[in-house]
Amino acid sequence: MTNNITNxxxxxxxxxxxxxxxxxxxxxxxxxxxxCGPTVYGDAHLGHxxxxxxxxxxxxxxxxxxxKVRYVRNITDVGHLENDADSGEDKIAKKARLxxxxxxxxxxxxxxxxxxxxxxxxxxxxxxxxxxxxxIQEQIEFxxxxxxxxxxxxxxxxxxxDVVKYNKTNHYGILSGRNIEDVLTNSRVLEGQxxxxxxxxxxxxxxxxxxxxxxxxxxxxxxxxGWHIECSCMSTKYLGENFDIHGGGMDLLFPHHESEIxxxxxxxxxxxxxxxxxxxxxxxxxxKMGKSLGNFITLQDFFSGKSxxxxxxxxxxxxxFFILQAHYRSTLDFSNEALLASEKGLNKLxxxxxxxxxxxxxxxxxxxxxxxxxxxxxxxxxxFNTPILIAHIxxxxxxxxxxxxxxxxxxxxxxxxxxxxxxxxxxxxxxxKNQYDSNSKQEITENLIKLIIDIRLEARANKDWAxxxxxxxxxxxxxxxxxxxxxGSSWEWAIE
RNA sequence: GGUCUCUUGGCCGAGUGGCUAGGCGCCGGUCUGCAAAACCGCUCACUCCAGUUCGAAUCUGGAAGAGACCUCCA
Numbered sequence: 001m002t003n004n005i006t007n008x009x010x011x012x013x014x015x016x017x018x019x020x021x022x023x024x025x026x027x028x029x030x031x032x033x034x035x036c037g038p039t040v041y042g043d044a045h046l047g048h049x050x051x052x053x054x055x056x057x058x059x060x061x062x063x064x065x066x067x068k069v070r071y072v073r074n075i076t077d078v079g080h081l082e083n084d085a086d087s088g089e090d091k092i093a094k095k096a097r098l099x100x101x102x103x104x105x106x107x108x109x110x111x112x113x114x115x116x117x118x119x120x121x122x123x124x125x126x127x128x129x130x131x132x133x134x135x136i137q138e139q140i141e142f143x144x145x146x147x148x149x150x151x152x153x154x155x156x157x158x159x160x161x162d163v164v165k166y167n168k169t170n171h172y173g174i175l176s177g178r179n180i181e182d183v184l185t186n187s188r189v190l191e192g193q194x195x196x197x198x199x200x201x202x203x204x205x206x207x208x209x210x211x212x213x214x215x216x217x218x219x220x221x222x223x224x225x226g227w228h229i230e231c232s233c234m235s236t237k238y239l240g241e242n243f244d245i246h247g248g249g250m251d252l253l254f255p256h257h258e259s260e261i262x263x264x265x266x267x268x269x270x271x272x273x274x275x276x277x278x279x280x281x282x283x284x285x286x287x288k289m290g291k292s293l294g295n296f297i298t299l300q301d302f303f304s305g306k307s308x309x310x311x312x313x314x315x316x317x318x319x320x321f322f323i324l325q326a327h328y329r330s331t332l333d334f335s336n337e338a339l340l341a342s343e344k345g346l347n348k349l350x351x352x353x354x355x356x357x358x359x360x361x362x363x364x365x366x367x368x369x370x371x372x373x374x375x376x377x378x379x380x381x382x383x384f385n386t387p388i389l390i391a392h393i394x395x396x397x398x399x400x401x402x403x404x405x406x407x408x409x410x411x412x413x414x415x416x417x418x419x420x421x422x423x424x425x426x427x428x429x430x431x432x433k434n435q436y437d438s439n440s441k442q443e444i445t446e447n448l449i450k451l452i453i454d455i456r457l458e459a460r461a462n463k464d465w466a467x468x469x470x471x472x473x474x475x476x477x478x479x480x481x482x483x484x485x486x487x488g489s490s491w492e493w494a495i496e
Numbered sequence: 497g498g499u500c501u502c503u504u505g506g507c508c509g510a511g512u513g514g515c516u517a518g519g520c521g522c523c524g525g526u527c528u529g530c531a532a533a534a535c536c537g538c539u540c541a542c543u544c545c546a547g548u549u550c551g552a553a554u555c556u557g558g559a560a561g562a563g564a565c566c567u568c569c570a
Contacts (some may be wrong), residue, residue, distance in 0.1 A: 001557095005501065035536095035570095037570090038570070039568085039569080039570095044570095045570090046570095047569085047570050048570055049570085050570060052570080054570095075554085091568075101510085103507050103516070115556035120563085170551095176499085176500090176565075176566090177499075178498095178499060178565090178566080179499090180498090181497085181551075182498055182499065182566085183566070184497090227568085241545095248570070249569080250564070250569065251565070251567075251568095251569060252562075252569085252570070254499095254565060254566070255565090255566085255567090258512085278570095280564090281563090281564075281570075282570085286561075286563070287562095287563075288569090289563070289570095290568095290569050290570085291568080291569050291570090292567090292569055293569085322508085325508075325509065325510095325518085325519070326508080327507060327509085327510070329566085330502090330509080330510090331501095331502080331507080331563075332509085333507095333508070333509090334508095335507075335508075337506095337507050337508075337520080337521085338507065338508040338519095338525065339508090340507095340510085340520075340522080341507070341508060341519055341520030341521080341522095342519075342520080343520095343521065344510080344519080344520060344521095345518085345519045346519095348519085348533090348534095349519095351533075351534090352534095356541095358514095385511095386511080387509065387510050387517085387518070387519090388510060388511080388517070390510095390518070390519080391510070391517050391518035391519080392517090392518085393518095394518055394519070395518085398535090401533095401534055402534090402535065402536095404529095404534075404535090405534060405535050407536085427512065429530080464520065467531070
């Protein structure tokens, strides 16, 4: 596929302007993208799959267009404070205490699980995956910068960003569309915030309470960095003070991303990202699936089927396809019925792909395959509209099946182009894995061998020794050794 | 309470001022030893009320319902 990025017509919805904008990188052909990753204190659930897969598409498509993408997705392994707990303990530390483990063991365990689940769903690894705990020094320096500029203050060993002062010359609310007066008058009064000058101020550094086990030295206190600062700091370090795309879940828009902008404006002198992209939530019974609501289903539950909410196990590719059948900025409601529909649709799609190899070409054609390809590009160029893309792919499915039934004709060139469309859009960009190449292949193979051995056992029962020996010899030539015993037949690979 | 968003056929979900996305399901048919797959056909939806318009599900206003954020959350 030849692509010239100067001809790219990609438009994306920028949360900052609340409209679709043409994508023009700051330093083409290089593109820098930062996405907020998980806080590793629990197993990844369906909600975590949404941004991972949504931005996987963004990165894959940008690369397909010819851009050189540096994709940074962080791991938050410094737990944020739990505000509902009376202790002000952080999430990871709390989990560590409950399980009698070192906090870093918790973070390691769950980040390993996260990686395992993302790999199963064929999510590309980021170029850089920085950890908050590995950038404490940078975060301290970042906080110092803000402190020195006069937009932060120290209070009892903690450092807070002075939002009210910031808002006098800047707009705190530029991203989320709020104005600070509303926020001030309507913010809930929380416990333990006496240190702040204003309720809207947020921590850059928090002094650790005596029982707080995750702590680092700083000029102000032994403590830990505030929530928002890690992203500002690490995006600056790896992508520069001004980069192309910042992504994350919609629930992070305020206050997290809003605060990131404020921090960067003061520390770096400018807003960090040109484009802000936010994926919407996955809902269950119309309500957001979330950790705090306790209504989440983990990815491992989906893969194993072990959950009261699930009728059966679902392949990781089914989950991926399910997510891609909705636009990333829409909510997506989970149900077994919806998931089953995705599973069947995906199966139909993959069967059509397999069929392409055996299509008989004609000298004439009834279909405009190149037009179909153009439609696929148009769909992605329009803010990564994967559901539209998939609708077009199903057009291709119908064409393949009809050609197979001799109801329409395709030329050799048509078939080559059709295959190219599938290879590029389904596999490269949507990132679907061919089911038949996945690890279930091993399982299918073993079941096939068992099936043949069962057939051979029937032959033996009928004293059809010729058939029985033929099957044994054929299996042997394929590398499967059959061993008969009084108990029955077993088998093993000729070469391990 | 404040800010914002959404409301599409049995389900999930796109989208546009006029030309019935797509997937799944249902029903009928072709095919078939049976089944599956496949193909064809059928299912013409857009919360309600009023307005703008030659024409609105799409624009405007109002109502109802749901959700998100405002506090950790992808």
